[in-house]
Amino acid sequence: MARLALGALPDLPAAQRPLVDPRALGVGIVHLGIGAFHRAHQAVFTEEAVAAAGGDWGICGVTQRSRGVLDQLQPQDGLYSVLVRGEDTSLRVAGAVRDLLFAAEEGERLQALLAAPSTRLVTLTVTEKGYRHDPATGRLRRTDPDVAADLTGDALPRTVIGQLVRGLQARRAADAGPITLLSCDNLPANGEVLRGLVTDFCEALPDGGSLAAWVAESVAFPSSMVDRIVPATTDEDRAEAARLLGFEDRGVVVTEPFRQWVVEDRFAAGRPAWERAGAVLTADVAPYEAMKLRLLNGSHSTLAYLGALAGHVYVADAMADPGIAGVVAHLMADDVEPTLAVPDGFDVAAYQRELIERFHNPALRHRTVQIAMDGTQKLPQRLLGTIRDALARGAEPRFACLGVAAWMRYVCTADTVDDPMADRLKELTAEAATPQAAVDALLSLQEVFGEDLPANGRFRDLVTESLEALTKGGVAAATAP
Ligand code: CS2
Numbered sequence: 254m255a256r257l258a259l260g261a262l263p264d265l266p267a268a269q270r271p272l273v274d275p276r277a278l279g280v281g282i283v284h285l286g287i288g289a290f291h292r293a294h295q296a297v298f299t300e301e302a303v304a305a306a307g308g309d310w311g312i313c314g315v316t317q318r319s320r321g322v323l324d325q326l327q328p329q330d331g332l333y334s335v336l337v338r339g340e341d342t343s344l345r346v347a348g349a350v351r352d353l354l355f356a357a358e359e360g361e362r363l364q365a366l367l368a369a370p371s372t373r374l375v376t377l378t379v380t381e382k383g384y385r386h387d388p389a390t391g392r393l394r395r396t397d398p399d400v401a402a403d404l405t406g407d408a409l410p411r412t413v414i415g416q417l418v419r420g421l422q423a424r425r426a427a428d429a430g431p432i433t434l435l436s437c438d439n440l441p442a443n444g445e446v447l448r449g450l451v452t453d454f455c456e457a458l459p460d461g462g463s464l465a466a467w468v469a470e471s472v473a474f475p476s477s478m479v480d481r482i483v484p485a486t487t488d489e490d491r492a493e494a495a496r497l498l499g500f501e502d503r504g505v506v507v508t509e510p511f512r513q514w515v516v517e518d519r520f521a522a523g524r525p526a527w528e529r530a531g532a533v534l535t536a537d538v539a540p541y542e543a544m545k546l547r548l549l550n551g552s553h554s555t556l557a558y559l560g561a562l563a564g565h566v567y568v569a570d571a572m573a574d575p576g577i578a579g580v581v582a583h584l585m586a587d588d589v590e591p592t593l594a595v596p597d598g599f600d601v602a603a604y605q606r607e608l609i610e611r612f613h614n615p616a617l618r619h620r621t622v623q624i625a626m627d628g629t630q631k632l633p634q635r636l637l638g639t640i641r642d643a644l645a646r647g648a649e650p651r652f653a654c655l656g657v658a659a660w661m662r663y664v665c666t667a668d669t670v671d672d673p674m675a676d677r678l679k680e681l682t683a684e685a686a687t688p689q690a691a692v693d694a695l696l697s698l699q700e701v702f703g704e705d706l707p708a709n710g711r712f713r714d715l716v717t718e719s720l721e722a723l724t725k726g727g728v729a730a731a732t733a734p
Contacts (some may be wrong), residue, residue, distance in 0.1 A: 257346065257500040259330040269346025272304035272552065275332065278352050279309035282525075283366050285413055286379040287314030287322050292347065293335055293483045293508040295376055295437055300349040301530035310374075310525040311351035313366060315378070317413070323353050331506030334494050338616035344505075346498045356416060360409030367420025373422075373522035377447070378418045378437050378479075379413045379453065381630035382673045384450055388633045391446050393453035402681060404457050407621035419455045421472065422464060431471040431521035436510070437479045439550055441542050441634050444476035453485045475517035482611060483508045484619035509617055511607075515541040519616040540596045547589045549608055551635040551656065552581045556612065557624035558659035561667070563728035568619040571610045576732030582609065584652035591653060620644045626671035628660045629678070629701050637706060644711060651715060658719035661695050674698070688720040 255261065270581070279469060282299065296312060304311050310730040314331075316322050332352040337343045356363050366372055371410055385397050393414065394400060402408070403415030410416045411588055419436065424432060434451070438445035451472070455465040488509055494505035514532040528534050533541075553568070559580065560571030571577050585605045595601045636653045643650035664670055665682050672678060677698070696707040696716075706712050722731040 254501045275348035278311035280313045280558035281309045282374045283314045283404040285377045289377045289506040290483045293506045294481045296349045298530040300526045302525035305529035311700040315354045315430045336507045339510040350446045363508035368423035368427045376435045393450045425467045433473040433520045437603045444474040449476035473521035475519045476538045479513040480513040539595045546634045554635045555656035557621045558663045560621040569615045588650040588653045629674045653718040654715035662723045
């Protein structure tokens, strides 16, 4: 079977062709972290925006650690299909990705692109751990060996923040004008966090003060809330795409019908007309961010740990378990909702019902272990914020604490824990023979729990009770109503 590429487009039915002519689209966006999520989310919004309102907003997708996505997309001229699975299945080839770059081997080209006047926007989906920050404080971890190496400036930078700062340095030297760096990762105040990390990095450089001042003047860091569930693509997905397209597509991404993007409208050098594609451009993203991170992602992580412990491979299977589904519903309504500042006119109860439906989508095979990864980087914004706010109001966030306990049980019992702090977690829990000892050991992770939560007796008790229940009676006992 022939491979999808520009030459294949005339053979596709109109409903499967890109909305724009990829050949006519110049690159205006550099995207760091071109995984499945970006391809099913921002790249789709951008293509629709360009189709509606024009502009040279093609994307150069950058990968950091592996050539995988380049091997998929380069032979396909950047084209891939988006396979949407809801009640019906649909597929369309996406046309906004016009160039690809492997940062580990093409650091100089990346720097040149960031310094080019045609590049007006850099977007990021590098995952929580890609920021190399301390999740509890949001500051740059200068002791991280890669960050420390990048700060010496001796070789091409390896970290995302190092690459951005090097690119900004070159942009300033080239007098190429202002630019926007837009974080699209699941972190609260993600724009503010990114601004803080870039500034921390600049200020740690010799003579970095004037660079930091230029950044403050010329670079915008809007925040954004992104939402679309995009499970990892499987061989069956690739087979289905080939059947629907009549061409082999190694880059296909699978997703749900739902998508949402709320973006702070503060750009230094223009942007695509994303509102024409259904994005919400607003002055304040914070209420949307908290709502999404706490309701969707907090539930997701809780489902992932409880589900994986109970042997459920997919999120939809975990949702079919009445005990787990009950925990998710209570977590949202009892623990999270009272902590939210809901935007005016927003129906938060309907939002929760819709989330539950999305989690039930049987056509999306979303693995619990995929969501379970990187727990140390995810817990603070997904569950601990809810717990802090609930405790401060004198409430008992039992379900959010069960989520934390499920993470602890998972960390103590899973064969492999995929987490940047996996070695620390292993060391800490190696000697922990009782639930109480495991709670004591894991709460010593200040980078995750801060100083306040470990010192809060009510929090410790709630987590310990749940971990005891999980240890003695398993998920069924811990989730019994
Ligand atoms: C998930 C998210 O893998 C995870 O941790 O919770 O990727 C989730 O699917 C997205 O944030 C949905 O918008």
